[in-house]
Amino acid sequence: MGNGGSRRPGRGGRERVLAAARTLFATRGINATTMEDVAAQAPVSKRTLYAHFPTKDDLVLAQLRALAETGDTLHAVLTREDIPARDRLLAMFDIPAPAAGPVRGCPFVDAAAEFPDPDSAAHSYARTQKLLMLRLVFDLVTELGVVQPEVLAQQLVTLADGAASRAMVLDDAGYGCHARAAATTLIEHAERRSTE
Known part of the structure; x- marks a missing residue:
């Protein structure tokens, strides 16, 4: 025994x-x-x-990793191949309404705010996830043929994080519609590479 x-x-x-x-x-x-x-x-x-x-x-670190691994983050929609690139980009602004409790912003931004030391494990992991988000958005913007994909990608992730943060502060899951409208304008007016 x-x-x-x-x-x-x-x-x-x-x-x-x-x-x-x-x-x-x-x-x-x-x-x-x-x-x-x-x-x-x-x-x-x-x-x-x-x-x-x-x-x-x-x-905290294990919980953040589990969130990323389960696909319950923006990364999941950004990597879906059954949805056109433009629609994936705009889906970043669809803030899910919680089943119960207040609207929470991005869990990675929340973790970085609660662990402000940039060298802490939680903050470092949050940064890694935010850089991954930027890379995924950059890839989608490139797929759209945008001339300066790095600029548009930075603008879109900034809008997405800002919308999630304001939605949390205002406890309004619908707040993302404002950033979505701005993102739509940026995407539609971004200069495209010539196809000739």
Whole structure:
């Protein structure tokens, strides 16, 4: 009979902890959520929680990675090949209304704001995701034949992040329509490469 203390924590507990963290971080914020709050929401024992995530920083980073891996971010729509490039770009401005609770902005911007040290793991990961978003938008803008794709890509990601932030501050999921209108104008008036 093996020693119960040497067993590895079960995967179900880890998934429950990540789901609880996702909900609590979105509704309360990262810094306002304690590890005890996450354990109670999961529900798992503190021992199980700390077996999976020794520190809160470990949990935050794992939760951000899980968000990116599950495709529940803007990256998912930007990489869909069944939707034209222009429509994917404009989908960045469709801010989802939460099932419950307030409208939250981009989880990566939220994490960077709550971990302001640019060298912290959470801030660094958020930056990586934002740079990935820029690259995906750049690729789509290039596909549209825009002469200066880097300029338009920077403008569009700035509009998308700004719209998500204002939607969160104003608790208005519909706020993205204003940025979408501006993005449409930028895309339509961007100079295109000659096809000749």
